[in-house]
Amino acid sequence: MANGAVLLSLLAFAMRCEAIVNGQAFNATPAKLLACPGAVEVTECMTSSQYDAVVAAVRGKLESLPSTCTASDCPQADWAGCVLRMAGHDFMDFANGQGGSDACTDMEDPENAGLPACLASGEHGSSLQEVYQQFCTQVSLADFLVIAAEAVIASTRARAAGTASLDLRSIFRFGRRTASSCDFAVGRLPDPERGCTAVEETFVTRMGLTWTQAAALMGVHTLGRAQVQNSGYHGWWSDPENSRKFNNNYYVSLLAKGWLPELAINGNSAKNQWERSDIGRDTSVAGHEMMLNTDLCLAFSEGGGNGGPVRAHEHNCCAWLSARTIDGAVRNNGNEYCGGNVIRGRGDRDQCCGRQATRNDCGDKDRPTGPAAAAVLDFAADEAAWLRSFADAWQIATENGHSQLHRLGDCGSTTETAASSVSSISSTPETTSSLPTETVTSTEWASPDSSLSSNASSVSGFLWSFACLVSSIFLRF
Numbered sequence: 001m002a003n004g005a006v007l008l009s010l011l012a013f014a015m016r017c018e019a020i021v022n023g024q025a026f027n028a029t030p031a032k033l034l035a036c037p038g039a040v041e042v043t044e045c046m047t048s049s050q051y052d053a054v055v056a057a058v059r060g061k062l063e064s065l066p067s068t069c070t071a072s073d074c075p076q077a078d079w080a081g082c083v084l085r086m087a088g089h090d091f092m093d094f095a096n097g098q099g100g101s102d103a104c105t106d107m108e109d110p111e112n113a114g115l116p117a118c119l120a121s122g123e124h125g126s127s128l129q130e131v132y133q134q135f136c137t138q139v140s141l142a143d144f145l146v147i148a149a150e151a152v153i154a155s156t157r158a159r160a161a162g163t164a165s166l167d168l169r170s171i172f173r174f175g176r177r178t179a180s181s182c183d184f185a186v187g188r189l190p191d192p193e194r195g196c197t198a199v200e201e202t203f204v205t206r207m208g209l210t211w212t213q214a215a216a217l218m219g220v221h222t223l224g225r226a227q228v229q230n231s232g233y234h235g236w237w238s239d240p241e242n243s244r245k246f247n248n249n250y251y252v253s254l255l256a257k258g259w260l261p262e263l264a265i266n267g268n269s270a271k272n273q274w275e276r277s278d279i280g281r282d283t284s285v286a287g288h289e290m291m292l293n294t295d296l297c298l299a300f301s302e303g304g305g306n307g308g309p310v311r312a313h314e315h316n317c318c319a320w321l322s323a324r325t326i327d328g329a330v331r332n333n334g335n336e337y338c339g340g341n342v343i344r345g346r347g348d349r350d351q352c353c354g355r356q357a358t359r360n361d362c363g364d365k366d367r368p369t370g371p372a373a374a375a376v377l378d379f380a381a382d383e384a385a386w387l388r389s390f391a392d393a394w395q396i397a398t399e400n401g402h403s404q405l406h407r408l409g410d411c412g413s414t415t416e417t418a419a420s421s422v423s424s425i426s427s428t429p430e431t432t433s434s435l436p437t438e439t440v441t442s443t444e445w446a447s448p449d450s451s452l453s454s455n456a457s458s459v460s461g462f463l464w465s466f467a468c469l470v471s472s473i474f475l476r477f
């Protein structure tokens with residue numbers, strides 16, 4: 001069964017490569033799914049009130065869905081999660097000035113499974129299609145997808161009732177060009193199995209984020225869930241109610257709960273994740289809580305064994321931390337520690353990992369050493385610190401690849417932006433954490449300089465093209 005799955009994946013990869021080697025463009029991009037006669041490629045002018053009109057229309061769609069939220073049915077979390085994930089998948093293909101938020105990605109790529117629903121076919125009966133039709137002759141799809149994501153963030157942030165504010169409107173700039181083809185993007189979406197290697201490659205090396213900003217961006221997983229029929233993974237990053245609120249609960253969940261490897265999800269050995277292991281876990285299928293390798297690795301690395309940031313299929317360990325190490329996270333978790341009362345000392349490990357669990361810990365329970373451990377601790381304790389870093393990361397991520405962007409209302413002049421010039425577009429200092437900003441455990445986690453990173457990208461691009469060529473020859477025989 002597992003071999004069959006691997007063979008099928010190879011065949012799918014080879015067929016997609018065949019199409020690209022033969023110069024065929026993707027059959028389904030967001031622009032093809034959201035057809036609009038007279039759609040503009042670039043937004044010529046956008047005022048604050050036009051931005052607000054798009055936001056209000058998208059929020060209206062989201063907020064008109066039933067507000068019920070149970071473990072098996074939470075329509076607003078699903079819809080908001082899908083729209084935000086769409087924007088993320090759009091910008092995560094950025095490398096060497098190409099890609100970014102250009103509304104171009106292969107919607108038939110298995111990594112994008114589930115996304116056509118909120119885009120066009122209908123998630124809980126609702127999609128962005130009707131909203132886009134109202135604006136498509138003035139607003140490029142590339143800008144529209146970013147604003148739609150900002151709208152669901154604003155709506156779910158309002159629901160979170162947190163005191164810290166997040167104002168993405170004040171830093172928004174329009175002028176992204178919708179791309180009609182983006183074949184270069186094949187294979188660029190990060191594979192969760194690769195853990196922090198994929199996080200580093202996508203966010204740090206290609207997109208130009210710091211580890212702190214990469215960790216801040218991953219906080220989007222506070223919304224929505226993973227479903228087997230989409231990604232092969234299964235579960236919520238936290239409890240369902242929190243999964244429709246844009247809050248720092250992702251970090252709280254990551255630290256204030258215990259996690260054990262969960263291998264071969266739904267019998268698929270290529271899909272491995274971490275499941276909640278503490279006494280507070282929901283044992284029902286619907287209420288299953290999980291973390292991907294790419295989430296947990298931010299904070300946890302294992303000193304022994306294979307070393308490095310954790311991966312479920314390689315590190316048979318329990319990811320948990322002592323209560324004193326995570327007092328800020330526990331405070332923001334209603335003083336709940338691993339599903340129960342705070343225990344300092346004897347019995348804490350059993351409460352977090354269960355009695356039967358391997359005695360192996362994912363690193364030191366008093367000193368997490370994942371590449372963004374300090375940031376995760378900081379964000380779990382201080383929501384405002386997360387939102388500041390998130391705004392910086394969001395602006396970089398959504399502006400990468402676009403050289404001529406304008407502030408709302410600035411319809412006459414041009415503001416030049418170096419495509420990957422990170423520092424020029426940061427609106428606030430990189431982090432205000434009182435903790436060390438990065439925990440670098442080995443040279444592997446050091447941010448490479450730009451020449452190294454672009455060399456790395458060209459080498460991986462070459463290797464990818466070579467693999468593509470070989471697999472397309474394989475397909476012919």
Ligand code: HEM
Nearest residue numbers: 081082084085088114190192220224225226227230231294
């Ligand atoms: C290393 C980077 C990332 C990896 C490996 C990753 C992986 C995943 C996976 C496997 C899912 C489950 C999808 C499903 O089963 O429906 C998911 C969901 C989600 N992702 Fe990511 N993701 C990453 C980065 C991002 C970014 C940058 C964004 C947006 C800015 C994002 C937003 C979301 C959202 C909101 C969901 C929930 C979707 C829903 O409920 O339908 N992710 N992600």
